[in-house]
Amino acid sequence: MQYHNVSEALSALQAIEAKRSALSHAMAIIYFDSATVAPKNTTEGRAHTLGILSGYMYELVANPENTSLLSYLKEHEAELSLEEKRRSELFRKECEQLSRIPQAEFTEFQILLSKAGDVWEKAKIENDFPAFAPYLEKIVDFNRKFAAYYNPDIPAYDALLNEFEEGITMETLDVFFDKLRSAIVPLLAKIQTAKPIDDSFLSKSYPIETQRKYSEYLMEVLQIDRGYCGIAETEHPFTENFNNKDVRITTHYYENDIASSMFSVIHEGGHAIYELGCKDDYNHTMLAGGVSMGIHESQSRFFENLIGRSKAFIEYIYPTLRNFFPEQLDGVTADDFYRAVNKSTPSLIRTEADELTYCLHIMVRYELEKRLIGGTLTVAELPAEWNRLYKEYLGVDVPNDTMGCLQDTHWSGGSFGYFPSYALGSAYGAQMLHAMKNDLGNIEEKIASGDFSEIKAWLGERIHQHACLYAPGELLEKTCGKFDAQYYIDYLTDKFTKLYSL
Numbered sequence: 001m002q003y004h005n006v007s008e009a010l011s012a013l014q015a016i017e018a019k020r021s022a023l024s025h026a027m028a029i030i031y032f033d034s035a036t037v038a039p040k041n042t043t044e045g046r047a048h049t050l051g052i053l054s055g056y057m058y059e060l061v062a063n064p065e066n067t068s069l070l071s072y073l074k075e076h077e078a079e080l081s082l083e084e085k086r087r088s089e090l091f092r093k094e095c096e097q098l099s100r101i102p103q104a105e106f107t108e109f110q111i112l113l114s115k116a117g118d119v120w121e122k123a124k125i126e127n128d129f130p131a132f133a134p135y136l137e138k139i140v141d142f143n144r145k146f147a148a149y150y151n152p153d154i155p156a157y158d159a160l161l162n163e164f165e166e167g168i169t170m171e172t173l174d175v176f177f178d179k180l181r182s183a184i185v186p187l188l189a190k191i192q193t194a195k196p197i198d199d200s201f202l203s204k205s206y207p208i209e210t211q212r213k214y215s216e217y218l219m220e221v222l223q224i225d226r227g228y229c230g231i232a233e234t235e236h237p238f239t240e241n242f243n244n245k246d247v248r249i250t251t252h253y254y255e256n257d258i259a260s261s262m263f264s265v266i267h268e269g270g271h272a273i274y275e276l277g278c279k280d281d282y283n284h285t286m287l288a289g290g291v292s293m294g295i296h297e298s299q300s301r302f303f304e305n306l307i308g309r310s311k312a313f314i315e316y317i318y319p320t321l322r323n324f325f326p327e328q329l330d331g332v333t334a335d336d337f338y339r340a341v342n343k344s345t346p347s348l349i350r351t352e353a354d355e356l357t358y359c360l361h362i363m364v365r366y367e368l369e370k371r372l373i374g375g376t377l378t379v380a381e382l383p384a385e386w387n388r389l390y391k392e393y394l395g396v397d398v399p400n401d402t403m404g405c406l407q408d409t410h411w412s413g414g415s416f417g418y419f420p421s422y423a424l425g426s427a428y429g430a431q432m433l434h435a436m437k438n439d440l441g442n443i444e445e446k447i448a449s450g451d452f453s454e455i456k457a458w459l460g461e462r463i464h465q466h467a468c469l470y471a472p473g474e475l476l477e478k479t480c481g482k483f484d485a486q487y488y489i490d491y492l493t494d495k496f497t498k499l500y501s502l
């Protein structure tokens with residue numbers, strides 16, 4: 001195809017982006033339906049539809065004709081705006097990567113994933129790792145193959161990490177995690193000898209119907225417009241974004257754990273705030289949505305921990321929380337509640353982990369992924385190795401695979417290289433908080449009065465609105481300087497030293 005001018009080429013790009021966005025939307029809805037309300041025996045038809053839709057996606061993105069369009073745009077790069085240049089760059093990357101994956105393999109992988117999700121769910125309920133193992137083996141093999149297609153010149157796991165966080169390598173992460181571990185482990189050891197925090201009231205009976213109403217209240221506090229953001233219930237909470245006017249979050253209610261859903265809603269709410277804050281003009285283009293998993297987690301964990309688990313926030317919401325649950329919280333003060341939701345104890349489940357030990361859970365997964373993809377660990381060896389690392393890093397004994405290597409949904413969803421984003425996001429968030437305090441002054445006061453407008457505006461202006469316009473490292477640097485784990489270490493040390501009077 002010949003292009004006569006830049007605007008013609010840009011129209012062609014826009015037409016492809018619009019179709020790509022529509023196909024993603026359809027596939028995401030099908031996925032969301034399967035995770036929320038679809039009856040359990042409906043996998044087969046869904047796999048069939050997803051196979052066909054992902055085939056269309058492949059044909060659209062890996063279309064050889066895209067090459068002439070992208071070459072034309074490259075030649076006329078000087079005439080493109082910052083946005084137009086980034087759109088073509090992002091599309092080029094996607095085309096090149098996908099074109100290297102043979103279509104049959106791509107479709108086969110999508111079909112495998114749609115089945116693996118159900119198998120994993122059942123295996124988790126029944127503590128049956130051997131049932132899931134053959135699927136996981138295939139998923140690992142696919143990931144290794146795809147990594148070589150993405151970039152054959154770097155180690156496979158680095159290529160996968162790059163899919164979630166542009167520019168991140170094992171070399172950077174090894175240093176980051178070592179630094180973090182050498183700060184967290186001694187802090188945790190001191191906490192073990194300090195006076196324990198009583199959190200027994202968190203596991204009283206909190207009726208789920210009331211918890212649902214409490215979630216609505218939390219969404220209101222976070223000023224998330226429910227006209228654009230739904231809440232559903234799933235085994236494992238997540239956020240799905242279709243565009244900046246339609247975001248869905250999910251949560252999981254446990255009758256005997258008020259903190260679980262509360263912090264899931266705030267966490268997923270943070271993801272939703274990011275998506276809802278992306279610029280309207282970027283919808284249905286390559287620039288739509290959050291830029292990386294690390295930046296996404298920086299937003300969710302910002303709201304979950306830096307705000308949600310702060311003393312100021314708990315003091316603000318506590319009177320309302322007590323109105324919802326007067327009997328359960330009888331005699332419990334806001335300070336008791338603050339201390340309870342920040343209690344640090346080495347545990348088994350990542351999603352229920354406290355703020356301090358959370359990254360140790362990530363380090364276990366990072367270590368295992370690195371070795372599975374690197375070929376030095378087999379799927380059959382995974383459960384035993386998981387248990388060994390939990391003992392080594394967290395000092396806990398894993399009683400079964402349900403509470404061990406079957407607990408997370410990521411691997412069954414085909415994602416390897418995702419987990420480190422959680423730890424990176426936590427560290428990015430602490431660095432952003434530092435910069436925000438420099439700009440806005442005493443933000444605790446604002447939080448304590450329930451006024452999140454300046455905080456949200458600060459994040460909106462610096463992070464959210466840009467969506468995918470800047471690469472994650474560039475965005476962070478523009479917002480608060482070069483990535484430095486020290487901000488996170490300082491934040492954790494300060495918070496937990498005060499909390500436990502160490």
Ligand code: ZN
Nearest residue numbers: 267271297300
């Ligand atoms: Zn998240």
